[in-house]
Every structure is written in C-alpha cells, then in structure tokens.
Amino acid sequence: MPLDFNMCQEKVRDRVRRHKGTADHLWRLLRQLPAERRREVLERCFSAEQRRALERWVLANSRETSRSRPVSRRPRMSTPHEAKAAKRKARPAMQPSSALPGIVRYFRGKERTCYYAAQQHMGIVRMLSKTERCLEAAQRHGEVLRNVRRKVAGDFARFGEAIRESLAEAGNPQMGLRFVILIRIPWSRVSLTSPPYRLSQLEAGLQAWRRLEAARRRVLALAHGESWRGRASVLAEGLPPAWQQLREAYLAEMPESSAQRRAQARLRLAEADLQLRLQKELKAKVQAGRVPEKDSEQKARRLQAGRVPEKDSEQKARRLQDLLRRWSPH
Numbered sequence: 399m400p401l402d403f404n405m406c407q408e409k410v411r412d413r414v415r416r417h418k419g420t421a422d423h424l425w426r427l428l429r430q431l432p433a434e435r436r437r438e439v440l441e442r443c444f445s446a447e448q449r450r451a452l453e454r455w456v457l458a459n460s461r462e463t464s465r466s467r468p469v470s471r472r473p474r475m476s477t478p479h480e481a482k483a484a485k486r487k488a489r490p491a492m493q494p495s496s497a498l499p500g501i502v503r504y505f506r507g508k509e510r511t512c513y514y515a516a517q518q519h520m521g522i523v524r525m526l527s528k529t530e531r532c533l534e535a536a537q538r539h540g541e542v543l544r545n546v547r548r549k550v551a552g553d554f555a556r557f558g559e560a561i562r563e564s565l566a567e568a569g570n571p572q573m574g575l576r577f578v579i580l581i582r583i584p585w586s587r588v589s590l591t592s593p594p595y596r597l598s599q600l601e602a603g604l605q606a607w608r609r610l611e612a613a614r615r616r617v618l619a620l621a622h623g624e625s626w627r628g629r630a631s632v633l634a635e636g637l638p639p640a641w642q643q644l645r646e647a648y649l650a651e652m653p654e655s656s657a658q659r660r661a662q663a664r665l666r667l668a669e670a671d672l673q674l675r676l677q678k679e680l681k682a683k684v685q686a687g688r689v690p691e692k693d694s695e696q697k698a699r700r701l702q703a704g705r706v707p708e709k710d711s712e713q714k715a716r717r718l719q720d721l722l723r724r725w726s727p728h
Contacts, residue, residue: 421455427717500540504529516540516573518547521554522581522611526594528574539573554607558600579607581614581648584621584630586671588664592651606651613644632675633683641672 428436440449504513513529514536525546527539542564549560561575579592592610595603620637621630645665652658 421452422459424452425456425459498533498537500544501533501536516543518543520547520550520557522579522614523554523557523577523607524580525575525577538568538571539575542568542571542573542575558604561597561600577603579603579610579651581610581644583668583671584618585632585675586668588668588671590648590661590664590668592648593653593657609647610644610651613640613647616640617644631679632672633679 428439431439444452500516500518502515502517504515505511506513511531513531514533515529516527516536516539518525518540525543527536527543530536530539545564545567546557546560549563550556565571565575574596576594576596578594581590583590592606595606617637617640618630620634620640621632623631623634648665649658649661652661
C-alpha cells in the first residue's frame, strides 16, 4: 500500500498542536499553584524527560511573547467617560495658561492655531469672553471680568448691575461676554453645564442660576449632612427626590434638541456613578455590620501572603496528573 505523504504530514501537525496545547495547559495550572506545592508536583509527578520538555517549551514561549509584545500599551478604560477624558487630554482644545491667570488658550484647525480668551469663576458661574488671536485684547477683556467679580463680591444679586457698570467703565467693548452655570456632582466627576447666556439673555440666566443653585444646595445638604464637610454619602433618605429636582431643573434649561441629548448623556453618566457609589457604600455598610474583625484580618493576611486554599490546590494537582498521563514530550 503506498504511503500517503499528506496524511502523515497532517498527523504530525496534529500531534504537534496537541503537544503545544497540553504544555500550555500544564504551565497555566502550575502557575496557579503555590510555590511549595508547585515544586512538589514537579519533583514527584514529572519525569526528568517531561521536566526538560516543559522547560524548553517555557523558554521558547517566553522568547516569542517578549518579541511580539508591544513596547507600550494604551491603558484600558473602564467607562466611556474616562475614554473621552483621555482623548481630550491627548489633544487638548483648551489649555489654561499658568503664566497668564484668567487667560485660556484654544488650539484650532490642522495647524493648531492659538486663540486666547478670558475667563473668571464666581461660585458656580463662569464668565467667558470671545476668542481673540491677539493676547493683549484677551488681557483687556480679562480685566473687565475681574472688575465684574470685584463688584459682585459674593452678592450675586448685583451680577447684572456689575456687568453693566464694568462694561461702561471700559468703554463698552465688543468682547462677546457670556456666562455658563457649572454644577459639580458630589459623587461623580461629571459636571452639569448650562448653555451660554449672553447679555441679551441676562435675566433668563439669572433665573436659571437661582433655580439650579437652590436644587444643588438641597443635594449637597443631603449628601454631606449638616456639617457640609467630608466625603459625600449617597445613602441619605431624601437624596433621590432632591436629585430628581436638580435633574428636571437642569433639563428645563436646555431648549434645543442637541443640547437636550448632551444633557441627558451627562445625566446618565452621573446616575451610573451614583449607582456604583451606592453599591460600594451598601457593601461597606453590610461588611462593617456582619463580618467579624478577626475574620476580615485573617482574610486580608491570607490574601497578602498569596495562599491558595487547600481544596483548590488539590484539584489543580489532580488535573495536572491527568494531563501528565496523556502527555508525551516526543
């Protein structure tokens, strides 16, 4: 009967594949065992020929993985919000200048042309001027915004009057003055941003500020307690209805459909962070009330020592022995 060369070659390939898969499985099981148990299994269960074959496979595999491993890897993001934040950091569109306080730099276009704008913060309100190619013009606008801040001096009821007086003193420059309302959520890194309000929308912006500030203060009072200090807790009894009021007040300030979609996306991220925080606090509360201190300390020490429960190690040892019976290095 003539010898079928192709069939023999396929059998050889199949045997090599089985050998590689078995060695890989053996090595993964060995790595899961504690060091003492692994040494004992290698000495008692492996023959000298099997130990040499496994050693050759480990050395060859480590060389291949080290060659194919990339030099640098991008960090894996756990949430879409973190991925977007990392992307913004990689190509910043806005950078505050440390040498020029109150001045923000924008980089636009393929050539990354630099523009300047002035900004000032007053509580949850951020005032902005229009972008300028000229740094001196942005600095003049920044002086107007600082003058507004000095005139307000914590009394936000004088905000409109302070804007008019400051613009009149500066000669009513065409600086594109506008302001937005920023609401920081105590349990999340997401900030709720209102649409920009210009001078023609000053009264509407002031009304929006009053509504959002009142809703924000209710949420903060419940999250931080009476002291308003320390880390916020989401287990307060009246927090869900207070958050719902803030949510509705924020969505009411979004007139356009695109702004509504962006606002709802921000709210979904904040609510996802709220759920995660709630689960963590509930878990910590249950553990603090039910888990004895000695048991938790023993568990922590066992995890630090890297011990594996005896039952798991015995099961892994039996699986190793079964594999060794079927594995032949040649």
